Amino acid sequence: EIVLTQSPGTMSLSPGERATLSCRASQSVRSSYLGWYQQKPGQAPRLLIYGASSRATGITDRFSGSGSGTDFTLTISRLEPEDFAVYYCQQYGSSPITFGGGTKVEIK
Amino acid sequence: QVQLVQSGAEVKKPGASVKVSCKASGYTFTTYYLHWVRQAPGQGLEWMGIINPSGGSTTYAQRFQGRVTMTRDTSTSTVYMELTSLTSEDTAVYYCARVSGKMAIGDAFDIWGQGTVVTVSS
Numbered sequence: 001e002i003v004l005t006q007s008p009g010t011m012s013l014s015p016g017e018r019a020t021l022s023c024r025a026s027q028s029v030r031s032s033y034l035g036w037y038q039q040k041p042g043q044a045p046r047l048l049i050y051g052a053s054s055r056a057t058g059i060t061d062r063f064s065g066s067g068s069g070t071d072f073t074l075t076i077s078r079l080e081p082e083d084f085a086v087y088y089c090q091q092y093g094s095s096p097i098t099f100g101g102g103t104k105v106e107i108k
Numbered sequence: 109q110v111q112l113v114q115s116g117a118e119v120k121k122p123g124a125s126v127k128v129s130c131k132a133s134g135y136t137f138t139t140y141y142l143h144w145v146r147q148a149p150g151q152g153l154e155w156m157g158i159i160n161p162s163g164g165s166t167t168y169a170q171r172f173q174g175r176v177t178m179t180r181d182t183s184t185s186t187v188y189m190e191l192t193s194l195t196s197e198d199t200a201v202y203y204c205a206r207v208s209g210k211m212a213i214g215d216a217f218d219i220w221g222q223g224t225v226v227t228v229s230s
Contacts, residue, residue, distance in 0.1 A: 035216040037153075044203055044220035045153065056208075056218060088153055095213055096169045097143070099153040 002027055002091050004100035012108040019076040021103045023089035028069045033093030036065055036074045039102075040085045048087075049074060079105070110134035112142075112204050112221035119227045120194050127190040128224045130204030137185035138162040141212045144178065144189045146200040147223075156202075158212055159187055167212070194228045201225050 003026040013019055023034070032052035037045035047056040049065035052072055062077045076083055084107050089100040115129040130142065144156040157168035159178040166178045172191070180187045191198060201223040208218035 031214070033214055033216075037217075044205075044223055045217075046220070047208070047216055047218050050208065050216035050218075056216075090153075090216070092216055093214060095167060097155040097213070099145075099155070101152045 001096055002029065002094060002098050004089050004091060004098055006087075006089060006100035006103045008103060009101070010104045010106060012106050013079055014108045015079050015081055017079050019074075019079055019083075019105055021074040021076075021087055021089075021105075023067075023072040023074070023100050025070040025072070025091060029072075029091045030093030032068050033091060034065075034067070034072050035090045035092060036063075037088045037090060038083075038085045039088065045088060076105070081107075110206075110219055112206060112219055114202075114204060114221040114224045117225040117227070119229065122195055122228060122230055124194050124228075125190060125192040126194060126198075126226050127188055128202050128204075128226070130187045130189070130221050132161075132185045132187070132206070138182060139210070141207045141215075142180075142187050143205045143207070143217060144176075145203045145205055145217075147203070148197075148200045151200075154200075156189070160212065161185075161187060191226075194226075196228050199226065199228045 005024045007022045034052045036049040039045045053065045086102045086104045113131045143158045161180045177190045204221040205217035206219040207215035209215035
């Protein structure tokens with residue numbers, strides 16, 4: 001099983017700032033099958049990034065993903081009020097599919 | 109539009125079973141695999157398994173083997189997830205989610221149901 005470790009657990013930032021979220025895998029993620037999801041309270045997760053760096057349909061270019069192998073990053077270039085949420089990484093290249101523990105981006 | 113609509117909240121006693129439904133619409137039901145994911149209160153996301161709506165084949169996460177059954181009804185474009193021998197640790201929001209492509213493993217989850225709250229309490 002691939003274990004995904006996200007850091008930091010929580011980050012406190014102000015609107016307009018840049019957020020850099022990390023996701024580290026315990027072993028290489030096949031074919032960069034790594035996704036990022038945003039979840040707001042009381043809502044289902046929403047796909048932001050797939051294939052480590054491709055934005056999902058309708059996702060603003062403020063969100064970008066990078067990385068390969070075992071180290072991946074989600075960057076939010078300029079935080080908007082609606083971006084404050086919890087973000088999860090997911091590897092879907094091998095079974096069992098696994099998620100990271102999440103990073104909460106909160107308003108400073 | 110493409111959507112997954114799940115059944116309503118459930119309250120169950122320890123030892124009981126729960127069956128959650130997920131009705132698909134807006135696309136060809138048999139084309140895309142569907143996964144189940146759960147989220148305990150204040151916790152992260154946990155993958156439970158996958159079903160192929162076309163043939164009905166399933167793969168379950170090891171920790172749920174023997175306790176979970178995923179089925180589908182192609183006549184109503186609905187998948188079901190039944191979990192037995194419930195304990196308080198099964199209290200969670202249960203989500204169904206559709207893959208974005210044609211692969212069981214290898215495609216991200218682009219469409220999610222709204223979630224079904226299952227509470228296990230005596």
